[in-house]
Amino acid sequence: MSEKTVKQTIVENGTEFEGVVRSQCDIVVSGQIKGDVTAPTLTLKPEGSVRGKVKVTTLKSEGSLGGEIEAESVELSGSVSDDTVIKAASLEVKLNQSAGSKLRVSFGNCDLQVGEPTAKAKPETHGKKEQAGPELARVN
Amino acid sequence: MPDYSREEVLNKCSKGESLERADLRDVVLNQANLENANLRRADLEGVNFEESNLKNANLANANLRDAYMAHANLEGANLQKADLEGAKLDRANLQNADLSRANLEGVSLEGANLSGARLNYAQLELANLGGAILEHVQLANADLSDAYLGGAKLFKANLRDAQVKSANFEEADLTEADLRDANLKGSNLVGATMTGAKLNGLEVDIEQLSGVVAEWVDFSQAGDGETKCPGESLAQQYEQMMNGSAPVAAASSSDSSKRFFGKGDVLRNATLEFGEKSVVEIESRFENCSIALGTGAVLTLGKHGVLQGCQVVGFGEIVIDGEFKENGKAPGFVGPKRLVVGKHGVVSGSVQQPPESTEFGFEKGCVLRLKIQK
Numbered sequence: 001m002s003e004k005t006v007k008q009t010i011v012e013n014g015t016e017f018e019g020v021v022r023s024q025c026d027i028v029v030s031g032q033i034k035g036d037v038t039a040p041t042l043t044l045k046p047e048g049s050v051r052g053k054v055k056v057t058t059l060k061s062e063g064s065l066g067g068e069i070e071a072e073s074v075e076l077s078g079s080v081s082d083d084t085v086i087k088a089a090s091l092e093v094k095l096n097q098s099a100g101s102k103l104r105v106s107f108g109n110c111d112l113q114v115g116e117p118t119a120k121a122k123p124e125t126h127g128k129k130e131q132a133g134p135e136l137a138r139v140n
Numbered sequence: 141m142p143d144y145s146r147e148e149v150l151n152k153c154s155k156g157e158s159l160e161r162a163d164l165r166d167v168v169l170n171q172a173n174l175e176n177a178n179l180r181r182a183d184l185e186g187v188n189f190e191e192s193n194l195k196n197a198n199l200a201n202a203n204l205r206d207a208y209m210a211h212a213n214l215e216g217a218n219l220q221k222a223d224l225e226g227a228k229l230d231r232a233n234l235q236n237a238d239l240s241r242a243n244l245e246g247v248s249l250e251g252a253n254l255s256g257a258r259l260n261y262a263q264l265e266l267a268n269l270g271g272a273i274l275e276h277v278q279l280a281n282a283d284l285s286d287a288y289l290g291g292a293k294l295f296k297a298n299l300r301d302a303q304v305k306s307a308n309f310e311e312a313d314l315t316e317a318d319l320r321d322a323n324l325k326g327s328n329l330v331g332a333t334m335t336g337a338k339l340n341g342l343e344v345d346i347e348q349l350s351g352v353v354a355e356w357v358d359f360s361q362a363g364d365g366e367t368k369c370p371g372e373s374l375a376q377q378y379e380q381m382m383n384g385s386a387p388v389a390a391a392s393s394s395d396s397s398k399r400f401f402g403k404g405d406v407l408r409n410a411t412l413e414f415g416e417k418s419v420v421e422i423e424s425r426f427e428n429c430s431i432a433l434g435t436g437a438v439l440t441l442g443k444h445g446v447l448q449g450c451q452v453v454g455f456g457e458i459v460i461d462g463e464f465k466e467n468g469k470a471p472g473f474v475g476p477k478r479l480v481v482g483k484h485g486v487v488s489g490s491v492q493q494p495p496e497s498t499e500f501g502f503e504k505g506c507v508l509r510l511k512i513q514k
Contacts, residue, residue: 093502104499106497107514111510116507
């Protein structure tokens with residue numbers, strides 16, 4: 001029986017990376033990345049940090065996130081730094097259930113553009129699939 | 141060969157002599173008077189104790205696997221850490237007995253009386269407790285997975301942190317039972333009565349609650365009845381609790397802090413102030429309104445609710461399941477303690493966080509055009 005291993009690009013704790021990362025593998029970050037990241041899935045561990053342009057299908061962040069983030073599905077905890085824009089089809093931020101516990105996620109000054117605001121009103125578009133991330137809407 | 145015959149056992153017991161660690165397998169001890177007997181760590185596997193009197197007996201750590209104890213009197217007995225796997229205790233009297241950390245896997249306790257018994261950390265997987273009386277019983281941290289509790293009386297039972305997965309509570313009475321942080325996933329709750337039950341942190345699937353009968357339940361963390369919720373909206377209240385928002389308290393004569401704005405109403409250009417710990421539910425349409433929330437106040441915008449051009453100010457909790465559109469005063473939310481947007485919620489606007497930062501919760505499916513300011 002052959003065992004199927006899932007390939008991952010891992011940026012370990014203590015590693016700092018600056019530049020452009022384009023990967024067809026999922027990326028797991030415990031270290032620091034400054035720059036652009038393109039991958040199917042990006043997972044930020046609590047000690048991990050990413051600053052820059054991120055374009056992924058799935059983002060799961062428990063670490064520190066900043067920059068322009070574009071994803072289909074985002075699950076957030078940890079922190080989101082100033083000047084961050086998150087564009088996503090879906091976003092999930094869970095609350096801490098226990099009283100007196102720390103915030104699950106802390107937000108700096110940032111923009112969240114999540115979901116399709118006109119989806120209910122618009123007829124469904126057949127045969128034309130949108131790219132990851134919703135259309136932008138101006139927030140005052 | 142057992143260490144003693146039936147006559148020797150009865151003789152020693154009548155004299156108050158200890159039978160600790162005795163091997164009594166295969167001794168027939170039905171209808172025997174063993175009150176106050178010391179049978180600690182005794183090997184009693186498969187022994188017949190039918191209708192015996194074991195009141196206040198010490199059976200701690202005893203091996204009672206597959207013992208036959210139907211109709212036995214075990215009132216006040218010490219059965220701590222005893223191994224009763226597969227034992228038959230139907231209609232036995234176990235009032236105030238101590239069964240802490242006992243192994244009761246697959247045991248039959250049909251119709252048994254366990255009122256006031258201590259069963260903390262006991263293993264009761266696959267146990268049959270059908271019709272058993274379990275009033276005031278201590279079952280904290282016990283494992284009742286796959287157990288049958290149909291028609292059982294669990295009035296004021298303590299099931300905190302208990303594992304009760306895939307159990308059957310059909311027609312059981314859980315009035316005022318403490319189910320905080322218990323896991324009842326997959327359990328059958330059809331016809332179970334839960335009036336006054338403490339449900340904070342309870343783990344169930346929403347649909348399981350549809351068959352529950354309750355006039356009101358308690359979602360407060362302390363289980364002190366501070367957050368009484370009406371039973372008819374149990375599933376909705378439970379969902380709110382799991383989303384981290386405070387469930388809406390049940391209306392009562394003493395509950396003057398609750399405000400409800402019903403579907404179809406429209407309120408324009410109004411200024412509303414809600415005091416500390418107010419509970420506000422909006423299913424109406426508010427336009428260009430200013431809403432001030434006192435500390436600890438909870439504002440829930442229901443599925444039909446719309447806040448258009450409104451501003452909500454204050455250190456309260458805000459739950460959005462309807463639609464919030466700022467396009468008026470900005471920021472739309474000023475200083476909220478908590479902002480939760482449910483899966484049906486639509487928010488377009490901005491949040492000015494208080495110095496201690498807002499606690500955010502966003503459910504999958506929500507729609508946000510949200511600018512967050514520190």
